[in-house]
Amino acid sequence: MFSSKGKGSFLLMVSIILLLAGNRATAAEIQKISSIQHVYVDDEFIGSVSDESEIEKMVLAKIVEAEADYPEYTFDKEAQMTYVQENVFNAEIDDEETLKVLEEEFAVKAEAYEITIDNQVVAYVPSKEDAQEVLKEIHLLYIDEGELAEYEESQEAGVLNQPMALNEQGSRILSIEYSKPISWKETIMEPDKLMTVKDAISLIEKGKKEKVIYEATGDEELEAIADQYDMSLGQLLQLNSELEEGKRLHKGQKVRVTEVAPFVNVLVEREVLKETEIPFERKVIKDKNLLKEESVVEQEGQEGVQAFTYKLTETNGELLSETIVKKEITAATQNEITRKGTKIIPSEGSGTFAWPADGGYISSKQGHRWGKLHKGIDIARPTTRTITAADHGTVEFAGNAGGYGNKVTINHNNGYKTDYAHLESIDIEAGQKIEKGMPIGRMGSTGNSTGVHLHFEIYKNGVLANPLDYISQ
Incomplete structure (x- = not known):
């Protein structure tokens, strides 16, 4: 639809063209200009119509049907297609043909959030909350929920930026990072392609198959290599056309195989405080005033405590490195001291008797x-x-x-x-x-x-x- 100013400019341009052509344009001829709508779905041109009302009815009917099939999703009529208006002379438009093409090809899409890992779309979920939950659940594949909550709380409070240290046995998370960039954005998608949070996490946890090079460490059977990478012999031969069934690989020979790799790794740095007991020594002092069979504990032994502070780095819950950053004795040992008699009582009397x-x-x-x-x-x-x-x-x-x-x-x-x-x-x-x-x-x-x-x-x-x-x- 042109504005009044734009319409006047357009008519002036038409008049000039007609004059240059040596013709006289009448007011009746100028009235033959009409507006049409070019219809696009996902930026792809479908056709043109003179009246979009029938298309709107068709779209609305499809949305009503989709809402019945997927009541939990949100469908926006305005987001399904776009129109580009054009004013033309003597328009010859086949509305029915365009409507027929749309009936066959148009698929209603629901509001969705696209989750991307390393610029690769891995899942679509129905809502922003679901997308956020997926990112959280990726953490929970390898981090305890209580630990994650404590970490998020400390991040909000800025606790980890303060020079605090653990004062009792346990651990805390210092940082959580993804090995690849993860993002999500709003989009629209066919409802049958939307996933629940659980299904999205299952897909991400399962990972994706990647081609890698395997080098034989000795003479090896092809079937054994295929089994090692959860492949069939046929799949291994398909990836390596130079191989022949029944042949063996020799040491140093390389082949292409597929293995499952995670979409993303969760990198966690922890601080861990661990206490170990320091055993006390047992000292025995000989005492000539005690009988040989007698012993007296003069001082009870007490174990000491040594505290170690570690920095741990984990990838997907597996330990990569462990470094001791501090160790100190928090409780000293106390040695056990026992007095043991050396005095021997003669089994035979002396023959002289003391006053009893x-x-x-x-x-x-x-x-x-x-x-x-x-x-x-x-x-x-x-x-x-x-x-x-x-x-x-x-x-x-x-x-x-x-x-x-x-x-x-x-x-x-x-x-x-x-x-x-x-x-x-x-x-x-x-x-x-x-x-x-x-x-x-x-x-x-x-x-x-x-x-x-x-x-x-x-x-x-x-x-x-x-x-x-x-x-x-």
Whole structure:
């Protein structure tokens, strides 16, 4: 459609042409000028019409049909085709023919977003949100969703630009990049070519087949090479016309094969903090004051902690490089210190006997008393009630012995034995080696006793002996 100014210029130009041709143009002839519409679909000329209303009806009908088949998509009537108007004389236009061509060739297209990787269109999705989700899901093929969310949050807050460091075991993403440029833009596309986010991701994850060169490392069967690259023998021969079925490749010979390569690689740089335990040392100190069988832990051992900070580079989830950028000891070790006895208790007594109580006096000697023999001596009124072994030996008995009450018998393995009776408690056990002066129990009044005291007996070669012949108060 011309503007009024443009129309006047056009008529003036026509008049000049007619005058130059030697003709006289009448007003009636000038009125024969008419407007037509040239119809284009995807920038391709389809035909011309004098009235586009029938085309609009046809397009609308096709859109209604498409909306019924694809209710989830958006179809815009204005985006389906374009018109270019022209004013011509004596137009001879076949509207029906143009409409017929459109009926056969015109395909309704839906609003779509085209996803491009390295200038190659790989998928179409219905919406901008879907395109954004596809880009996110590419990340999630190789990155944990929680990690990705944390990274995006830190990017928004600018946290990674600050000199912060991990203070506990774990990792964080420092950067995410694509190996090839990825973009998306708005377009229109046949609805049957649109993909769901899931299908688009599946296609991208599957990758594409690329031709590469394989070099034989030795004499190799063609079938084995084809299997290695998930090809049939026929496909391998088709790519390499110089090969013959049944022949073998020799070392160094090269052939063309196809392998699946990802559309794009996801490059991730991480910072990782890992802690390892530093084992503590076990130190043993010999102690002559402890028996050889005894050991005492003087200081508990405690493992130290060493922290390593790494920078990792990954491609599609596979580790490419690992570099230690920092290491420090965050907790020092504490060595275990054990005192181990070296003192050896002789299994045989010395033949001389020590006073078996802590002080005290002899309240009753050995001899006849109350019509019967008092076999030993009684020691009473001690400083403390601790009873000690009179000489080295082995505990032969430790327990209750009727009238003796709680009783201990020590065999000194040299023909002598000693008995300790009426004990309140016993601190050793049968079979135990005993050193002269070692505590064996507590003075008491168990059994047939007249009060708190120690009844002490000595035997030599099984014969009762008088303790006063061997010990003195």
